[in-house]
Amino acid sequence: MLSGAASALFLWSLDLATRFRGTHPWLLYCLPVAGLLIVFLYSEHGKEVAGGNNLLLEKIHDPDSAVPFRMAPFILITTVLTHFFGGSAGREGTAVQMGGTLAGLAAAPLRLSKEDHSILLMTGISAGFGSVFGTPLAGAVFGLEVLSIGRIRYNALVPCLMASFIGDAVCQGLGIGHHNYTVADSFKMTPALFGWILLAGALFAGASAVFTEATHFVQQLGKKVKHAPYVRAIVGGIAVIGLTLVVGTHDYNGLSLALLERAFTNAEIPIYAFLLKILFTSITLGTGFKGGEVTPLFVVGATLGHSFAVLTGQPPAIFAALGFAAVFAGAANTPLACTLMGIELFGGHLAVPLAFTCVIAYVLSGHRGIYVSQRVHIPKTNRADIESGSTLANVRTNGFQIAPSVFRRLLRSWKKRGEGK
Numbered sequence: 001m002l003s004g005a006a007s008a009l010f011l012w013s014l015d016l017a018t019r020f021r022g023t024h025p026w027l028l029y030c031l032p033v034a035g036l037l038i039v040f041l042y043s044e045h046g047k048e049v050a051g052g053n054n055l056l057l058e059k060i061h062d063p064d065s066a067v068p069f070r071m072a073p074f075i076l077i078t079t080v081l082t083h084f085f086g087g088s089a090g091r092e093g094t095a096v097q098m099g100g101t102l103a104g105l106a107a108a109p110l111r112l113s114k115e116d117h118s119i120l121l122m123t124g125i126s127a128g129f130g131s132v133f134g135t136p137l138a139g140a141v142f143g144l145e146v147l148s149i150g151r152i153r154y155n156a157l158v159p160c161l162m163a164s165f166i167g168d169a170v171c172q173g174l175g176i177g178h179h180n181y182t183v184a185d186s187f188k189m190t191p192a193l194f195g196w197i198l199l200a201g202a203l204f205a206g207a208s209a210v211f212t213e214a215t216h217f218v219q220q221l222g223k224k225v226k227h228a229p230y231v232r233a234i235v236g237g238i239a240v241i242g243l244t245l246v247v248g249t250h251d252y253n254g255l256s257l258a259l260l261e262r263a264f265t266n267a268e269i270p271i272y273a274f275l276l277k278i279l280f281t282s283i284t285l286g287t288g289f290k291g292g293e294v295t296p297l298f299v300v301g302a303t304l305g306h307s308f309a310v311l312t313g314q315p316p317a318i319f320a321a322l323g324f325a326a327v328f329a330g331a332a333n334t335p336l337a338c339t340l341m342g343i344e345l346f347g348g349h350l351a352v353p354l355a356f357t358c359v360i361a362y363v364l365s366g367h368r369g370i371y372v373s374q375r376v377h378i379p380k381t382n383r384a385d386i387e388s389g390s391t392l393a394n395v396r397t398n399g400f401q402i403a404p405s406v407f408r409r410l411l412r413s414w415k416k417r418g419e420g421k
Helices: 002-023 025-045 053-061 071-084 092-104 114-133 136-145 154-173 191-223 228-247 257-262 273-286 294-312 316-332 335-346 348-364 392-397 405-420
Strands: none
Touching: 002 025, 002 071, 002 092, 002 114, 002 154, 025 071, 025 228, 053 092, 053 114, 071 092, 092 114, 092 294, 114 136, 114 154, 136 154, 136 335, 191 228, 191 273, 191 294, 191 316, 191 348, 228 273, 257 294, 273 294, 294 316, 316 335, 316 348, 335 348
16 A cells, blocks of 8 residues: 555656656756766765665565665655656656565564565565556566566465555555557467567567666766766766757657657657667666666667567557567566566457567576566576576676577587687
8 A cells, every 4th residue: 555655656746747847848958967966865865775676676585674764765756856857767666666665664563574574575566566557467476576587486476466456556546547558459360470579579688688788888887987976977967968969859858658659659760769768768877867777668669669560561559569568578587577567558469479579588688687686596598507596796797698598509619610720
């Protein structure tokens, strides 16, 4: 109930901020100042909650202490600031962090065991995710699936399911609605279409990997700068302003919902729109602004799916829907939750293509992801030499980035041939 109410407040605030910025485009030029304010808040008063979603995942894996309450108001305020001044970010991170924080408040008074404390935090994630997108089934599974690759904690299934449905009901009961996307009411699978779906799934995996690596690259690049946090925020804000002026549109600022809606129609969209959204978002989040990654991933996937459909003569709305879910699945390593989300948003007639594209994107995106505190319990391939329980952060530190095993074997064989010659 608390998570649903918090999501309602957040979505209401975000809508006001987005509408106001739409009528006052000059606010974009204040983005560097907003970045400085965000960095100041976290540097001076919120260092212990700066980890965001990754901190929440760490607390679930090892619930030795409560999540600091200030995480909820800090992420709410700073995400609204990011959107108010034109940064490119999402909303799931805010809802998940608020949900986890509020759920964790009950741990100490109820004297919960570590296991129950962990489950309670998972319910907060589910409630926040389910309520902010209006997808309670996906929210329930997301809270179970996002923690680890290759492992789902079924002992939290009932609590997460209840929390997600109640959170969504409370959010909608407070008058918050969710967008409905127009997709074909019927769908007939043919061998040719199935081939296009498989190819699209591989492209969606590539987009997931590019988004993840671009965001991490910007973060690592900024850390090398003296007085990094403040300089990074200023440079990031200026870069977003410059990019907006270059492309000549505000379509890539904020949530980009107008661009997302056009992806489900026959409207003309630049073939490179998905790359621009990746660029805007990786700079925004990588330089210290706050918000989620999921809605930008929706936009990246939908615009890529639209472009793919136009180039191959396929239905744009259907491939936009597939990209919407699959790029997120590859970046968050949550294929089951994303398949369910697609079904809830677009209809059960797309269940099979949604499942294929989400699974392909998940497998081919490798052991990388937007949540570096995710743990790898069972690698995506038997050939991956990863110690069970390693975080994605450790996998990155150790220099391991999985490519599909067939490509790795080809590389080794080419190397041997070269040595032979």
